Amino acid sequence: MKKLSFINKIIYLLNSLLATGLLLSYLLPWVSPRTLSSFAILSLLVPILMLINLVFVVYWLIQLKKQFLLSALILGLGYFVTTPLYKFDEGKSSLNSDLKIMSYNVRMFNHWQWIEDDKIPEKISNFVSDKEPDILLLQEFHKTDSPKFDYPYKYIKLKKPNSTIGLAIYSNYKIINKGSLELSDTSNNIIFADVVKDKDTIRIYNLHLQSLELNTKAENFGQENSEKLLARLRAGFKKQAEQTEEFLIHEANWEGKKIVAGDFNNTAYSWVYKQIANNKKDGFIEAGDGFGKTFNYSFPLRIDFILVDENAIVNQFSSFKQKNSDHYPIQARINW
Incomplete structure (x- = not known):
């Protein structure tokens, strides 16, 4: 943080808050809205949180800053614990009996x-x-x-x-x-x-x-x-x-x-x-x-x-x- 400019320090603070929000969202599937209904609202924002954190990764990589690791690691964790936001075409074939x-x-x-x-x-x-x-x-x-x-x-x-x-x-x-x-x-x-x-x-x-x-x-x-x-x-x-x-x-x-x-x-x-x-x-x-x-x-x-x-x-x-x-x-x- 000491080597970051004032603007980048503000950006990294915002990055940290949004990365934390994404990390917390991984708990959503295990918390019933009947128990904590306000927390459930976060489920609607997960796609945009993922996209924003991806933007942060790109931003820090362009500047060759190690701060990219924060969002990168949380996005990487999401790959294993939650459903994908984006899918690549796997080219599956269909059958007449489908x-x-x-x-x-x-x-x-x-x-x-x-x-x-x-x-x-x-x-x-x-x-x-x-x-x-x-x-x-x-x-x-x-x-x-x-x-x-x-x-x-x-x-x-x-x-x-x-x-x-x-x-x-x-x-x-x-x-x-x-x-x-x-x-x-x-x-x-x-x-x-x-x-x-x-x-x-x-x-x-x-x-x-x-x-x-x-x-x-x-x-x-x-x-x-x-x-x-x-x-x-x-x-x-x-x-x-x-x-x-x-x-x-x-x-x-x-x-x-x-x-x-x-x-x-x-x-x-x-x-x-x-x-x-x-x-x-x-x-x-x-x-x-x-x-x-x-x-x-x-x-x-x-x-x-x-x-x-x-x-x-x-x-x-x-x-x-x-x-x-x-x-x-x-x-x-x-x-x-």
Whole structure:
């Protein structure tokens, strides 16, 4: 520190604070939001903390300063203890027998005209038709504005009998069982369907966990009343934890092949993700590339997931940059 200029001393102090924040974030998967809800907020910032620390590494290396070691070592530790922020394409091949599954939060098909385009439902329908998923999972499904999806089997569960909003599962394979967890005190929900492919019965879960009400304009970090924002985030994370616990109890009763997908409204660095992804493979980690960004935000947020049981093989994973919603659709090709 003595050999650093005054400006570099200030920069290194900032570097130290942000590196410490990243180091603390590695504890997030082991701390339930029900225990420490304020700490859970850090899970949303992990991607940007990683990127900032990478910038610090480059900054110090350019100046040939050993201070690069601080962020470099913490980023290196993260490689072993947390999920990757960026994936390089491994060039996996697909099989004709793969099951193609897509998860897409369609934001009510633009019912409230967030996007100035009257053809959003048609564009979503055309996109799905082009990608031809065997299983289509939709979150924030809107009954009134929904286009027709060409599938022989479907399960649409509205939150309430007189509601128009809910979750949907469309399938090319016969659905022999279905159900809803009926999450309480929320507009969110979890549904499932058991589909028969060849001689296999596969359980498909469609999750839409508690929304944190983030939006694509990113005013949530700084421009909005901070106390109200933090209170809302804390309440949202606690609710997600409760919903996760309900899901885990339900999931424990199924021992067969399964796919768990949907909008978790939380990142891969959270307690919620760690609990749900336990004993499963993450489609993005197995076969994805890039940041895998699934939410149209100012920095790369991956909050939509396709998880499979440990016996499954993920041959392909894609995150599409379709701006027909505040979420991007994701699709995986899966085999057993």
